[in-house]
Amino acid sequence: QSAVAQVEELLTDAAFTPVELPKAKGKKPVVEDAVDRPLPGPPREVPWRIFMAVGVNTKGKKGPPSARIIVPLVPPPAAPADATIAYDEKAITLTWKPSSSWAPIQPTASDDLLPGRFFGMEVSTMSYNVYDVSPSVSGASPTSPTGSERLLGKAIADLVYEDKRMDWGDTRCYVVRSFQTITGQTLESDTPGPVCTTLNDTFPPAAPKDLRLIATQGVISLIWEPSGASDIAGYHVLRGTVEDTLEPITPAPITETTFTDMVPTGTSYWYAVQAIDRAGNVSPSSSRVEGLSR
DSSP states (O other), rough: OOOOOOOOOOOOOHHHHHHHOOOOOTTOOOOOOOOOOHHHHOOOOEEEEEOEEEEEETOEEEEEEEOOEEEOOSSSOOOEEEEEEEEEOOOEEEEEOOOTTOOOOOOOOBBBOOOOOOSSOOEEEEEEEEEOOOOOOOTTTBBBBBTSEEOSSSOOOEEEEEEEETTOOOOEEEEEEEEEEETTEEEEOOOOOOOEEEOOOOOOOOOOEEEEEEEEEEEEEEEOOOOOTTTTTEEEEEEEEETEEEEEEEOOOOOSSSEEEEEEEEEEEEEEEEEEEEOOOOOOOOOOOOEEOO
């Protein structure tokens, strides 16, 4: 009791030979009135097995049968090909090519083609699932999704997945598997090789905005709006007597969004501000402002 039962069936040539089920005795065939309706589709060309389980106690008494399950006797679909990774400062984008096992009956609907509907036949569908097999995932394996983190609640038909979990310096590895639905059952492809990347922050933050200046005697005060990046380390203040030639005057990034510069009276200066993130990336300069100490 409570033990997991497993049964394997060796598929011989006889397993793929259709079997005509005996007709029920004593029942007359149902004759339906002729009505207008779509013609039935072709019969299933996929051989299948139907399985069910029945519990038996120690006295040989059988319990109620389990639900029936249809198992298509076809090879699993091919795994998707050529998975690639790209990322920016906001998300990781994983793309792949469709499974070579899949050829839709009708093209996707477009401006010139209405969506198709099928009557009287079961249409196979293909979708995809994404697994995180990164070294940081407990129990993950690049060769099997068992124990890996499944990133989707259900398989998707799209050929792209976006992961917004950005942790700079982390190594991410992904596996994409094909899911083909036949006769109501889903067959999963083998596990292809993983694709991996290390998230290196090479993206500069946005430039500070709305730089303003107040000039008084021997003092020029600056204030600006902070950069919107979440990993800002600080700001550099740039100064020069010519608008096109500005040099940093802060030896290290400052965390405040204000700065007071003590300057000689009567000298005109140009100012700009740059943001620096924790990875050392420097933003473009803010707009330039000019001030004259009184």
